[in-house]
Amino acid sequence: xxxxxxxxxxxxxxxxxxISTEDIEDFFEQSNKDALSGGSLSQLPNDSLFYVDNxxxxxxxxxxxxxxxxxxxCDSVLQKNPFVxxxxxxxxxxxxxSKKENKDVVKxxxxxxxxxxxxxxxxxxxVDIWANEGEGDNPKKVPKPSVIPAVEVEASGCSYNPTFxxxxxxxAQAVAEEMQKVYRKELGPEPVPITVPGxxxxxxxxxxxxxxxxxxxxxxxxxxxxxxxxxxxxxxxTRVELNKRERHKELHRKEAEAKKREELSKQIDSLPNIIExxxxxDEEKQKRHIRRVVAMQERLKVRPxxxxxxxxxxxxTQVLLSEEITGSLRKLKGxxxxxxxxxxxxxxxxxxxxxxxxxx
Numbered sequence: 001x002x003x004x005x006x007x008x009x010x011x012x013x014x015x016x017x018x019i020s021t022e023d024i025e026d027f028f029e030q031s032n033k034d035a036l037s038g039g040s041l042s043q044l045p046n047d048s049l050f051y052v053d054n055x056x057x058x059x060x061x062x063x064x065x066x067x068x069x070x071x072x073x074c075d076s077v078l079q080k081n082p083f084v085x086x087x088x089x090x091x092x093x094x095x096x097x098s099k100k101e102n103k104d105v106v107k108x109x110x111x112x113x114x115x116x117x118x119x120x121x122x123x124x125x126x127v128d129i130w131a132n133e134g135e136g137d138n139p140k141k142v143p144k145p146s147v148i149p150a151v152e153v154e155a156s157g158c159s160y161n162p163t164f165x166x167x168x169x170x171x172a173q174a175v176a177e178e179m180q181k182v183y184r185k186e187l188g189p190e191p192v193p194i195t196v197p198g199x200x201x202x203x204x205x206x207x208x209x210x211x212x213x214x215x216x217x218x219x220x221x222x223x224x225x226x227x228x229x230x231x232x233x234x235x236x237x238t239r240v241e242l243n244k245r246e247r248h249k250e251l252h253r254k255e256a257e258a259k260k261r262e263e264l265s266k267q268i269d270s271l272p273n274i275i276e277x278x279x280x281x282d283e284e285k286q287k288r289h290i291r292r293v294v295a296m297q298e299r300l301k302v303r304p305x306x307x308x309x310x311x312x313x314x315x316x317t318q319v320l321l322s323e324e325i326t327g328s329l330r331k332l333k334g335x336x337x338x339x340x341x342x343x344x345x346x347x348x349x350x351x352x353x354x355x356x357x358x359x360x
Contacts, residue, residue: 146349147300158319161327167319174317304350312354315344 034040041049071079156162157170201209267274303312318337326332346352 146304146351147297148304148345148349150345150349152345154318158317160320160329160332161325167322167325170317170319171322174319177316304348307350308353308355310354310356312347314348315340 030040155166155170155173157166157168162170303314324333343352347354
């Protein structure tokens with residue numbers, strides 16, 4: 001590209017000829033446009049130029065709703081079967097609560113919590129100063145305390161230096177427990193055998209057994225023949241005999257009705273006796289219930305409630321033999337019964353399900 005030729009600058013006329021008038025022409029064009037459009041925008045105030053659009057954009061909302069209402073191919077296939085419910089393709093969006101609504105909900109919770117605390121304090125007259133603030137939100141289930149103590153004190157005869165009488169009593173108790181186990185095994189019902197002793201039946205013997213079973217069919221045929229002959233030997237009943245039978249039936253029915261009336265009248269006369277019997281039965285039932293409750297409480301002191309498949313088996317009493325009693329702790333033999341004792345204590349209090357057999 002060549003350079004643009006410059007005009008001569010010898011005289012003033014040449015200077016005037018080379019001056020550009022583009023700015024003036026642009027100004028005139030812009031003024032004409034503003035006159036045609038109603039005035040220049042630079043002179044108008046901001047209120048006339050801009051405004052806040054408070055109307056909702058319904059077109060965009062409708063598009064979003066239509067998109068959500070669309071059913072996917074997998075959902076449409078499942079909807080054809082009436083016995084199969086279609087799973088939603090996406091979780092529905094929950095509406096976000098405003099800050100004011102959240103504040104109102106928090107205030108209501110605080111008020112209810114304060115009211116409960118005040119009611120409890122006024123009813124008992126005592127206030128728990130160590131109570132946590134968030135205890136009402138997630139209340140924990142507190143297990144019922146066991147009647148059985150955590151550490152049970154054994155009898156005096158089980159100590160390392162007992163008296164002669166207490167030692168003999170504890171020994172007798174231990175012997176009685178062992179003898180009870182022996183008697184249960186001896187006198188208890190025999191277990192069902194897994195296999196039944198016997199010989200294998202041959203094919204020939206099996207054939208004879210099947211033949212013996214066929215005699216039942218012959219007996220059935222004989223019975224049917226006897227019934228046919230009995231029906232033929234029946235005599236025809238006359239009309240007079242039928243009438244007599246109907247009269248006898250009516251007499252029996254009237255007698256039965258009269259007996260029922262007499263029984264009802266006797267029961268009505270003996271109403272006070274019946275009421276006394278009912279009150280006695282109620283008292284006996286109440287006494288039985290009290291006995292059962294007391295027996296259940298005493299049973300819970302000795303053994304826990306049934307938790308699993310197996311029952312709780314108490315540990316044998318730990319008693320020293322007369323030869324093992326030395327009278328001093330230094331000469332006492334060491335044994336690892338502490339862990340077993342604690343384990344049996346947990347089972348007895350119902351904290352562990354008792355299991356039959358040894359645990360590793």
